[in-house]
Amino acid sequence: MKSIYKHHLFWPLCVLAALLLFNLFYSPDFFSITFRDGHLYGSLIDILNFGSPLILVAIGMTLVVATSGIDLSVGSIVAISGAVACLSISKASDQNMLSLILLSVLMAIVLSLLLGVWNGLLVSAAGIQPIIATLILMVAGRGIAQLITGGQIITVTSDKYAYIGSGSLAALPFSIFVVAAVLIAVTLVTRKTALGLFIESVGCNPAASLMSGIRAKWVLISVYMFCGLCAGIAGLLLSSNVSSADGNNAGLWYELDAILAVVIGGTSLNGGRFYLLGTVVGALIIQTMTTTIYMIGVPPEITLVVKAFVVLAVCLVQSSAFRAAIASRWKTRHYPGEKEITRHVS
Amino acid sequence: MFLKHKYVPILVTITLFLAMFAAGSFLYTGFFSLQVLMNLFVDNAFLLITAIGMSFVILSGGIDLSVGSMIALTTMVSASLVQQQGWSPAVVIPLVLLMGAVFGSGMGAMIHYFKIQPFIVTLAGMFLARGFCYVISIDTITIDNAFYTNVAQTKITLPGGSFISISAIIALAVAAAAIFIAHYTRFGRNVYALGGNEHSALLMGLPVARTKILVYTFSGFCSALAGVVFTFYMLSGYGLHAVGFELDTIAAVVIGGTLLTGGVGYVLGTFFGVLIQGVIQTIISFNGTLSSWWTKIVIGLLLFTFILFQRVLSARRSVLKQ
Structure with missing residues (x-):
C-alpha cells in the first residue's frame, strides 16, 4: 500500500483523476465519445489532440531539466518550425504534392535540430547558464519567426499538410500517434540504454560524470538537440492543425507550460532525475485544466x-x-x- | 593595463552606446540632436525603472520574471480604481506602489524561507499578476482622468529647446537613488556580498534573509513605479500591456555588464544598457524600411555577444588567479 502512494505517478494521477471527476459531475457528457465519419469525437479526444504539442515539448524539456538545465527557447522554436514549413509550402504552385510536404517538414525539423545544437553549444562549450543561453534564442527567435513570415500570418491550403495536425489514423487523431512514437522511442533510448543514466549523472554532478568517463558535453548537446527536435515537431503539429503560421503567437508561453508540466510530473528542477510518464501526465493535467476552464465558461485568461x-x-x-x-x-x-x-x- | 579589470564591461557598454549613437548620427540627418537623446529617456522611462530593480535582483544572484506582469497589473488596478471607482490618483498611486512592494516581498520570502528557485517563484508571480489583470477586466480601460492626462502631456523644456517628460525625470531620479543605494549604503554592500557568495555572506553575519527579501521588495516596487509611469505613457490599463517585458529588462541588465551569476555589475551599466536598447529602436524607426522585429534579433545578438564576452573575461580572470 505504501509503495502505491510513494510512487512518483501517484500524486499527478490523483490530480488528473480529480479534474476528470469534477468534469464528470459538472457535465455528464464529458466522457461521451461518439463515432462519426470514421473519426472519434469527444472531449477526451480533444484533450489528447490539442495537448499533443505540449506533451511533445514537455518530453524534450524533461531531458533538459534532468541535466539541471532549462530551455526557454522552445516557444520560439515552435514558431520558427511552423513558419518555415508553412512558408515553403505556400510558395509552391501545387500545395498538395507529397514530396513538397515531406521536404518542408524535413526542412523544419533540420532547422529546429540546428537551433537545438546552438543552445547545446552555448550551454556545454561556452559554459553559459542554461536560462541565459536559451534566453538569447527566446528573444531573437520570435524576431526570426516574424522575419520568416514577414510579419504576416501565412496560411496554406494543403490537405496533406493539414493531416499532420488534424487528420486521423484508425479513428484517432494522427498527432496522438506522433506523440506515442516519440515517447516510446525516447523511453527505449533512455531506459534500455545507459544514456538515461548518463543524462541523470550529468544533472547530478557534471564534474564527477566527466571523471567517470562520460562525455558530459556531448550528452548536453544531444539533450538540447532533442529538445529542439521535439519543439520543432510540436510546431509542425500546431501550424498544420490551423493550416497557418503566426510568428507572433504560435507557441507563446509554451516554455512556461512545458516547465510546469515537467515539474508537476515530479522531475525536480535541480536535475539528476526524470520521469517521462510523469511529464506526460503533467501535460495532460494542464490541458484538462484549460479545457475545464473553457467548459465552465470562466474567461480562459483566468x-x-x-x-x-x-x-x-x-x-x-x-x-x-x-x-x-x-x-x-x-x-x-x-x-x-x-x-x-x-x-x-x- | 591602466584600467581596473572590473571596469572593463561597463566601459565596453558605454563605448558601444556612444558608437551606436555616433553611427546613427552619421547615417540619418536629424539624429544628432539633444531631443533624440532626451527621447531615449522619455520613451524608455519605464524600462529604466524596471531594469534598475532587476539589477539589484540579478546582483543578489536571483532573477525576477514577474516585472512585466506587475506593470500590467499596476496599469489595470490604477485604471479600474481611477476610472471605474472614481478614486483620487493621490490615493491610487501610493496604493499600487505598496501593492508592488508587498507582492515582491511575498515572492522574496518564499524564495528565502522555502528555498525554491527564484526562477520558479517569480514565474508563478508572473502568472498570478497577469491572471489578476484579467480578473479585473479582459478589455482595455482607457483613462481620461485630468491628473493622468496632465502628467502625460506635461513637457518640461530644457535649455536648448529640447523637452523631457515627468516620467523621464522620475526614472532619472530612481537611477540616481539606486546608484547611491548600491554603492554607498550598507544594504548595497549586502546585496553584492549576497550575490558573490550567499554562504559566505551568512557566515560573515550579514542579514541574508532581510537583504534577499528587500531586494525582491525593491524590484516589486520598481516595477509598480514603472507601471505608474507606463500608465502615464499609455493612458490605459490592459492585461496585455508589457508582454515579454521581463526579457527586455533582463537583456538591458546583461548588456549593461552585470554578471547573471550575481555579485558583479553596476547600476550605471544598466542605465546604458537601457539606452542601447533605446538607440536600437530609434535607429530602426529612423531607417523606416527595417521592420520592428529586427529589434528583437539585434537585442538577441547583443545579448549573445555580451554573455560570451563576460565568459571570456571571467575565464581570463580565473587564469590570472592561478
Missing part, C-alpha cells in the same frame, strides 16, 4: 491564476524546507535538547 497556484503548490510540496516547517507544526511534543542535537548532527 487559467493563468489557476496555473500560478498550481506552480506554487507543486513547488512548495517539493521544497524540503517547507515540508520541514509543516512537519514541525504537526509534531506536538518538543524536547528542549532536540534542537541542539539536530544542529550538531546535521
Whole structure:
C-alpha cells in the first residue's frame, strides 16, 4: 500500500483523476465519445489532440531539466518550425504534392535540430547558464519567426499538410500517434540504454560524470538537440492543425507550460532525475485544466491564476524546507535538547 | 593595463552606446540632436525603472520574471480604481506602489524561507499578476482622468529647446537613488556580498534573509513605479500591456555588464544598457524600411555577444588567479 502512494505517478494521477471527476459531475457528457465519419469525437479526444504539442515539448524539456538545465527557447522554436514549413509550402504552385510536404517538414525539423545544437553549444562549450543561453534564442527567435513570415500570418491550403495536425489514423487523431512514437522511442533510448543514466549523472554532478568517463558535453548537446527536435515537431503539429503560421503567437508561453508540466510530473528542477510518464501526465493535467476552464465558461485568461497556484503548490510540496516547517507544526511534543542535537548532527 | 579589470564591461557598454549613437548620427540627418537623446529617456522611462530593480535582483544572484506582469497589473488596478471607482490618483498611486512592494516581498520570502528557485517563484508571480489583470477586466480601460492626462502631456523644456517628460525625470531620479543605494549604503554592500557568495555572506553575519527579501521588495516596487509611469505613457490599463517585458529588462541588465551569476555589475551599466536598447529602436524607426522585429534579433545578438564576452573575461580572470 505504501509503495502505491510513494510512487512518483501517484500524486499527478490523483490530480488528473480529480479534474476528470469534477468534469464528470459538472457535465455528464464529458466522457461521451461518439463515432462519426470514421473519426472519434469527444472531449477526451480533444484533450489528447490539442495537448499533443505540449506533451511533445514537455518530453524534450524533461531531458533538459534532468541535466539541471532549462530551455526557454522552445516557444520560439515552435514558431520558427511552423513558419518555415508553412512558408515553403505556400510558395509552391501545387500545395498538395507529397514530396513538397515531406521536404518542408524535413526542412523544419533540420532547422529546429540546428537551433537545438546552438543552445547545446552555448550551454556545454561556452559554459553559459542554461536560462541565459536559451534566453538569447527566446528573444531573437520570435524576431526570426516574424522575419520568416514577414510579419504576416501565412496560411496554406494543403490537405496533406493539414493531416499532420488534424487528420486521423484508425479513428484517432494522427498527432496522438506522433506523440506515442516519440515517447516510446525516447523511453527505449533512455531506459534500455545507459544514456538515461548518463543524462541523470550529468544533472547530478557534471564534474564527477566527466571523471567517470562520460562525455558530459556531448550528452548536453544531444539533450538540447532533442529538445529542439521535439519543439520543432510540436510546431509542425500546431501550424498544420490551423493550416497557418503566426510568428507572433504560435507557441507563446509554451516554455512556461512545458516547465510546469515537467515539474508537476515530479522531475525536480535541480536535475539528476526524470520521469517521462510523469511529464506526460503533467501535460495532460494542464490541458484538462484549460479545457475545464473553457467548459465552465470562466474567461480562459483566468487559467493563468489557476496555473500560478498550481506552480506554487507543486513547488512548495517539493521544497524540503517547507515540508520541514509543516512537519514541525504537526509534531506536538518538543524536547528542549532536540534542537541542539539536530544542529550538531546535521 | 591602466584600467581596473572590473571596469572593463561597463566601459565596453558605454563605448558601444556612444558608437551606436555616433553611427546613427552619421547615417540619418536629424539624429544628432539633444531631443533624440532626451527621447531615449522619455520613451524608455519605464524600462529604466524596471531594469534598475532587476539589477539589484540579478546582483543578489536571483532573477525576477514577474516585472512585466506587475506593470500590467499596476496599469489595470490604477485604471479600474481611477476610472471605474472614481478614486483620487493621490490615493491610487501610493496604493499600487505598496501593492508592488508587498507582492515582491511575498515572492522574496518564499524564495528565502522555502528555498525554491527564484526562477520558479517569480514565474508563478508572473502568472498570478497577469491572471489578476484579467480578473479585473479582459478589455482595455482607457483613462481620461485630468491628473493622468496632465502628467502625460506635461513637457518640461530644457535649455536648448529640447523637452523631457515627468516620467523621464522620475526614472532619472530612481537611477540616481539606486546608484547611491548600491554603492554607498550598507544594504548595497549586502546585496553584492549576497550575490558573490550567499554562504559566505551568512557566515560573515550579514542579514541574508532581510537583504534577499528587500531586494525582491525593491524590484516589486520598481516595477509598480514603472507601471505608474507606463500608465502615464499609455493612458490605459490592459492585461496585455508589457508582454515579454521581463526579457527586455533582463537583456538591458546583461548588456549593461552585470554578471547573471550575481555579485558583479553596476547600476550605471544598466542605465546604458537601457539606452542601447533605446538607440536600437530609434535607429530602426529612423531607417523606416527595417521592420520592428529586427529589434528583437539585434537585442538577441547583443545579448549573445555580451554573455560570451563576460565568459571570456571571467575565464581570463580565473587564469590570472592561478
